[in-house]
Amino acid sequence: MVETREPGEADEMGNMNEMDGMDEMDAKGPRGTLGVAVIGTGRMGADHVRRINDVISGARVAAVADLDAARAGRLADGIDGATAYTDPAAAMDDPGVDAVLIASPGPAHEAALLDAFARDLPVLCEKPLTPDAASALRVLEAEQKLGRRRVQVGFMRRYDAGYRTLKSRLDAGTYGRPLMLHNKHRNADTPPGFTDAMMINDSVVHEIDVTRWLLDEEITAVRVLRPAPTGNAPDGLSDPQLILFETAGGQVVDTELFVNCGFGYQVGCEAVCENGTARIGDDHGVFVNTAGHWGGTITPGFVERFEDAYDRQVQHWVDATRRGEVEGPSCWDGYAAAAVCEAGVLAQATGERVAVELIERPDLYR
Numbered sequence: 001m002v003e004t005r006e007p008g009e010a011d012e013m014g015n016m017n018e019m020d021g022m023d024e025m026d027a028k029g030p031r032g033t034l035g036v037a038v039i040g041t042g043r044m045g046a047d048h049v050r051r052i053n054d055v056i057s058g059a060r061v062a063a064v065a066d067l068d069a070a071r072a073g074r075l076a077d078g079i080d081g082a083t084a085y086t087d088p089a090a091a092m093d094d095p096g097v098d099a100v101l102i103a104s105p106g107p108a109h110e111a112a113l114l115d116a117f118a119r120d121l122p123v124l125c126e127k128p129l130t131p132d133a134a135s136a137l138r139v140l141e142a143e144q145k146l147g148r149r150r151v152q153v154g155f156m157r158r159y160d161a162g163y164r165t166l167k168s169r170l171d172a173g174t175y176g177r178p179l180m181l182h183n184k185h186r187n188a189d190t191p192p193g194f195t196d197a198m199m200i201n202d203s204v205v206h207e208i209d210v211t212r213w214l215l216d217e218e219i220t221a222v223r224v225l226r227p228a229p230t231g232n233a234p235d236g237l238s239d240p241q242l243i244l245f246e247t248a249g250g251q252v253v254d255t256e257l258f259v260n261c262g263f264g265y266q267v268g269c270e271a272v273c274e275n276g277t278a279r280i281g282d283d284h285g286v287f288v289n290t291a292g293h294w295g296g297t298i299t300p301g302f303v304e305r306f307e308d309a310y311d312r313q314v315q316h317w318v319d320a321t322r323r324g325e326v327e328g329p330s331c332w333d334g335y336a337a338a339a340v341c342e343a344g345v346l347a348q349a350t351g352e353r354v355a356v357e358l359i360e361r362p363d364l365y366r
């Protein structure tokens, strides 16, 4: 059977028919490319620097900033034309900078976003927009004062081939109206100090975003169930957990979160619709038959599982920015996710159903 693809839908190999062509657009920056300041040069920041330098087109790293001067310096040393700073605002003032990629920890995002707004620079901000709804609201208000969107939030699952295919089919009504989503989110293990609240704020935040995006509905209430914990979880961590969302459209969404499953990193989603179901995330790479066994492999972590999505996310941001446009997840999406996280953490602590409180959606984000 020959399958036709909608714009933005991936084929079975994950190839996209949008964002593939990296057309020459109006050049920006001293070398005809977008000069990016990367704020925060830890795990994600360093990976985005590598991506801008070696993987995607149309951008170059003009500046990096980290409170850790040695870390920023080491990274800049390997990149022709990049300068290291300890102050994010100074990096944004570098004459080669046209745009900002924020990859510092969540609590530092608000200050960096406001610094970028003061310079009217476009931003790709790693999730979370900010760690709580009140600070996200301040960012939302500051962006509205600019009168136009400046920020794409780094909810990169929206750029994963499987999620994009599912989204385009749900939007097309291919299987009828979606009634439920079943999400699974499993990590091999957790770093020291990982808490119950981080299970919502750092892990489930991705299911919060894909739920809102796939269903095009706000989440209105959250409940959390805690099965007897695995013996593999550190003391005090209630793992696994089952998180239930209700949406404004009347759908119910469950997420199995199991962050010490021991065997690898698995993320998937099944949409249950009126006329069928559609599931993504079962890809285990090459399917092998050998020595009396069949099977594939499981990615060890999110970097491997979502490598293509990170690349597409940053390419999409660079392309849109060079066209003078802002696309992708917005500050509204960052704010709504923060509000659902807050409700989720309260639901975890109380065992109760907690309603999500959102302000009315401003015109800029309609």
Ligand SMILES: NC(=O)c1ccc[n+]([C@@H]2O[C@H](COP(=O)([O-])OP(=O)(O)OC[C@H]3O[C@@H](n4cnc5c(N)ncnc54)[C@H](O)[C@@H]3O)[C@@H](O)[C@H]2O)c1
Pocket (backbone or CB within 6 Å): 039, 040, 041, 042, 043, 044, 045, 065, 066, 067, 068, 071, 088, 103, 104, 105, 106, 108, 126, 127, 128, 154, 155, 156, 302
């Ligand atoms: N999208 C995803 O899948 C994903 C995955 C992991 C992390 N993240 C997000 O990426 C961001 C960074 O996470 P990470 O894992 O790279 O953290 P990290 O701890 O590895 O790195 C953070 C870096 O920021 C620096 N830093 C701290 N405060 C700063 C400030 N005020 N200004 C500049 N630099 C500062 C630190 O010195 C460190 O080098 C977080 O927002 C995190 O939630 C997203």
